[in-house]
Amino acid sequence: MATSGHVEEREIFTCSICLEQLKSPRSLPCLHTFCFQCIREYILSTERLSGHKIANYMCPVCRTIVMPEHPELDTTKWVEALPHNFTISSLLETSKEQQTQECHTCKRKQKCISATKWCRDCSEAFCDDCREMHSLMKSSMSHEFVDIASIPTNECGIDFSKISDVCPVHSSKVVEAYCFDHEELCCVLCVTLQHRKCVDLKAIEDITRKYDEKDSFDAKWTKIKSGSEQILQKDLKDTLNKSFSSIESTVIDSVNTAKSKLDSLLVVFLKELKTIEGKTQGDFESKLDFVEKLSNRIKDFVRISTFIRSFGSKTQLFIHIQKSKKELHSEIDNAAELLRHFTGVIVNFHLENTLQNLMEMKKLGEIQVVEKRNKSVTD
Numbered sequence: 001m002a003t004s005g006h007v008e009e010r011e012i013f014t015c016s017i018c019l020e021q022l023k024s025p026r027s028l029p030c031l032h033t034f035c036f037q038c039i040r041e042y043i044l045s046t047e048r049l050s051g052h053k054i055a056n057y058m059c060p061v062c063r064t065i066v067m068p069e070h071p072e073l074d075t076t077k078w079v080e081a082l083p084h085n086f087t088i089s090s091l092l093e094t095s096k097e098q099q100t101q102e103c104h105t106c107k108r109k110q111k112c113i114s115a116t117k118w119c120r121d122c123s124e125a126f127c128d129d130c131r132e133m134h135s136l137m138k139s140s141m142s143h144e145f146v147d148i149a150s151i152p153t154n155e156c157g158i159d160f161s162k163i164s165d166v167c168p169v170h171s172s173k174v175v176e177a178y179c180f181d182h183e184e185l186c187c188v189l190c191v192t193l194q195h196r197k198c199v200d201l202k203a204i205e206d207i208t209r210k211y212d213e214k215d216s217f218d219a220k221w222t223k224i225k226s227g228s229e230q231i232l233q234k235d236l237k238d239t240l241n242k243s244f245s246s247i248e249s250t251v252i253d254s255v256n257t258a259k260s261k262l263d264s265l266l267v268v269f270l271k272e273l274k275t276i277e278g279k280t281q282g283d284f285e286s287k288l289d290f291v292e293k294l295s296n297r298i299k300d301f302v303r304i305s306t307f308i309r310s311f312g313s314k315t316q317l318f319i320h321i322q323k324s325k326k327e328l329h330s331e332i333d334n335a336a337e338l339l340r341h342f343t344g345v346i347v348n349f350h351l352e353n354t355l356q357n358l359m360e361m362k363k364l365g366e367i368q369v370v371e372k373r374n375k376s377v378t379d
Helices: 002-013 036-050 075-080 086-098 104-108 128-136 188-193 204-211 216-233 236-255 260-311 314-327 329-341
Strands: 025-027 033-035 117-119 124-126 145-147 177-179 184-186 201-203 344-351 365-372
Touching: 002 086, 025 036, 033 036, 036 075, 104 124, 104 128, 117 128, 124 128, 177 188, 177 204, 184 188, 201 204, 204 314, 216 260, 236 260, 236 344, 260 314, 260 329, 260 344, 260 365
Parallel strands: none
Antiparallel strands: 025 033, 117 124, 117 145, 177 184, 177 201, 344 365
């Protein structure tokens, strides 16, 4: 019954789009609740795919047709007006306050006793009595314990039981090796049956000895994080705005010296300038958003890795890093490509020199948008 209750609780607090705990929960008229950013992006992406402003949309869960309460407003405006689910927000806060760690040994005996100690070697919680019994056993008398009260569980939200050392193929075995050829965790059976011919196969025990200090893998994350922060810290957007403003002023000053024909050309030019500015600003901001999201993702990874290194086992740290590396592989490649080819934007304007031939002029000049590349950021 306890397990069922936990599953039901997780479902209530989980966003059906991102499958994570709800953040700023917003409800649709069909009563399904989602993270505000998730439902906002879902509706806006639906509108972008349609190519025009939509009159209605479907709930991502039940597919019920939902009509905006104020269809005359811009889509982003009425999405922001979706009602906040304060009931879910309140339950989330209450759930956080009531969470306590139970003793795993007592739980297997169908008892519910709060744990006081955490065994880093076993990755299990113990009450005082079970901890004492655990320390008396020859096989576990040297295990290292920490006070559960000293573990900042809410800081990272880490559940060490989810970083399992059970073999993903043979559930009765634990992982003991890692195959770098196939990038897979292996138990003894996996090594014997599937990785006999692999060249780069190492025992996790040997590998984890190198994780006592931050290794080169952590250093690579730090470099990417540093590079992305350099872009975010630069006042590139303000410089871009000043560039466009400078071009506009230059053109207006030039046009003011010649009236009739230049007045009509000025209108055409400013329209072209604003169009290019809008497109460039959109591309520029989307790249900055990508870098900012990557930076936040890296910060989360470093924060969680530090937490596991402090309170988890070396095997769990290794497993966490390998899983994270595989999950973020494509994002790292995209980030490297972005940082390699983008550190800012240069806007140039070439003014026509033959202003004497006013009646024959067809344009005032050309606008060029050039992205600066800074190799030092991506080295």
